[in-house]
Amino acid sequence: MPRLVMKFGGTSVASVDRIRNVARHVAREVAAGYEVAVVVSAMSGKTNELVGWVKDADPLYGAAEYDTVVASGEQVTSGLLAIALNKDGIKARSWQGWQIPIHTSDAHGSARIEGIDPTNLDESFKRGEVAVIAGFQGVNPQTGRIATLGRGGSDTSAVAIAAAIGAERCDIYTDVDGVYTTDPRVVPKAQRMERVTFEEMLEMASLGAKVLQVRSVELAMVHRVPTTVRSSFDPPDAARPGTLICDEDQIVEQQIITGIAFSKDEAQITLRAVKDSPGIAAAIFGPLADANINVDMIIQTVSGDQSTTDMTFTVPAADYERSRAILDAQRDTIQFGQIEGATDVVKVSAIGVGMRSHAGVAAKAFRALAQKGINIRAITTSEIKFSVLIDAAYTELAVRTLHSLYGLDQA
Ligand code: ADP
Ligand code: ASP
Numbered sequence: 001m002p003r004l005v006m007k008f009g010g011t012s013v014a015s016v017d018r019i020r021n022v023a024r025h026v027a028r029e030v031a032a033g034y035e036v037a038v039v040v041s042a043m044s045g046k047t048n049e050l051v052g053w054v055k056d057a058d059p060l061y062g063a064a065e066y067d068t069v070v071a072s073g074e075q076v077t078s079g080l081l082a083i084a085l086n087k088d089g090i091k092a093r094s095w096q097g098w099q100i101p102i103h104t105s106d107a108h109g110s111a112r113i114e115g116i117d118p119t120n121l122d123e124s125f126k127r128g129e130v131a132v133i134a135g136f137q138g139v140n141p142q143t144g145r146i147a148t149l150g151r152g153g154s155d156t157s158a159v160a161i162a163a164a165i166g167a168e169r170c171d172i173y174t175d176v177d178g179v180y181t182t183d184p185r186v187v188p189k190a191q192r193m194e195r196v197t198f199e200e201m202l203e204m205a206s207l208g209a210k211v212l213q214v215r216s217v218e219l220a221m222v223h224r225v226p227t228t229v230r231s232s233f234d235p236p237d238a239a240r241p242g243t244l245i246c247d248e249d250q251i252v253e254q255q256i257i258t259g260i261a262f263s264k265d266e267a268q269i270t271l272r273a274v275k276d277s278p279g280i281a282a283a284i285f286g287p288l289a290d291a292n293i294n295v296d297m298i299i300q301t302v303s304g305d306q307s308t309t310d311m312t313f314t315v316p317a318a319d320y321e322r323s324r325a326i327l328d329a330q331r332d333t334i335q336f337g338q339i340e341g342a343t344d345v346v347k348v349s350a351i352g353v354g355m356r357s358h359a360g361v362a363a364k365a366f367r368a369l370a371q372k373g374i375n376i377r378a379i380t381t382s383e384i385k386f387s388v389l390i391d392a393a394y395t396e397l398a399v400r401t402l403h404s405l406y407g408l409d410q411a
């Protein structure tokens with residue numbers, strides 16, 4: 001029998017009523033002849049609440065106990081969905097990450113999946129059961145402790161399980177009916193895409209489109225798992241297919257730019273009057289790398305007197321204070337004048353595989369943003385995307401400007 005993974009996010013399982021609705025979507029696929037594994041998130045808001053409790057108990061909490069607490073949200077929904085399915089006459093049982101088992105690294109709070117043994121699921125399917133799996137969690141085989149996969153990690157559980165059991169497809173059900181050209185909550189004119197390439201989806205997710213966790217797209221791409229994003233709010237008997245994430249050669253008409261993403265999780269740091277001598281970049285970025293801080297955009301400007309330079313770069317907003325402290329501690333080695341920073345910034349990015357074969361795509365954006373009076377603080381480009389760092393106050397204006405500029409307002 002063909003196999004299918006269905007994943008339901010927080011808003012899709014937000015109440016017992018919503019869970020009954022999920023059971024009907026699952027019933028449809030069982031009736032269509034699939035062996036089904038369902039992956040569920042915690043009820044929406046639950047994980048935030050659990051994280052809040054942990055921080056309340058101790059702001060310097062231990063990461064393994066954090067995981068013990070935050071993984072519990074998914075335990076609840078997996079049990080409730082199994083109960084709802086059983087009530088509807090569908091054989092089902094719940095599975096926690098450690099029961100399958102889903103083996104992870106020991107990086108508590110943002111663990112990576114290292115292996116999934118499909119034996120138990122195979123046997124469960126043989127017994128004719130729907131496997132209802134708690135997303136977001138696994139177990140570290142060395143310590144036997146529960147580990148979670150980072151926020152939004154149920155997407156990654158779903159794709160990893162699809163690869164492990166050889167599923168025909170992984171369907172990610174959420175509160176929107178597909179992947180849009182940009183966040184539909186910010187730009188009402190955003191258009192749903194029929195298809196998007198793995199590469200573009202990976203960039204969109206890494207550059208801020210929270211519809212899929214980045215790691216889930218990586219896994220889908222590596223294991224070639226056809227993955228869709230679709231709505232759990234469609235009637236179960238008339239569910240639409242959503243957006244398919246697939247290989248480039250499965251897409252007939254390709255735009256130059258397919259999507260705009262933005263991320264507010266950025267902070268800018270500028271070191272002024274840095275002594276301009278060989279090894280200076282290593283002196284600045286070495287200690288940040290040692291502290292596991294990901295530096296993204298980097299701009300170095302040569303100052304008038306030729307002996308000093310200004311260095312501007314971005315770090316994740318969560319690492320801002322830590323980065324400043326590390327640099328301050330290295331002041332004697334690096335030799336800089338002042339350190340300045342800004343957290344009210346946003347990174348806006350345009351993504352499209354068509355950029356590979358078209359020149360001047362980014363230049364057009366710089367002009368359009370200038371005409372709106374938006375100052376660009378930093379720029380980065382790569383093969384299929386470019387990003388600009390701007391003041392956060394201009395987020396919507398910039399996203400809408402680029403969305404229109406590249407013809408994405410029309411279907
Ligand atoms: P779930 O709880 O189901 O995992 P998420 O909140 O994680 O749902 O992801 C769905 C949300 O992603 C949507 O409500 C939407 O606001 C947001 N989003 C951001 N960018 C996009 C995009 N390009 N296309 C669709 N949704 C997007
Ligand atoms: N419940 C987890 C979170 O809120 C995982 C997920 O929903 O994917 O991050």
Ligand code: MG
Nearest residue numbers: 009152210211
């Ligand atoms: Mg999500």
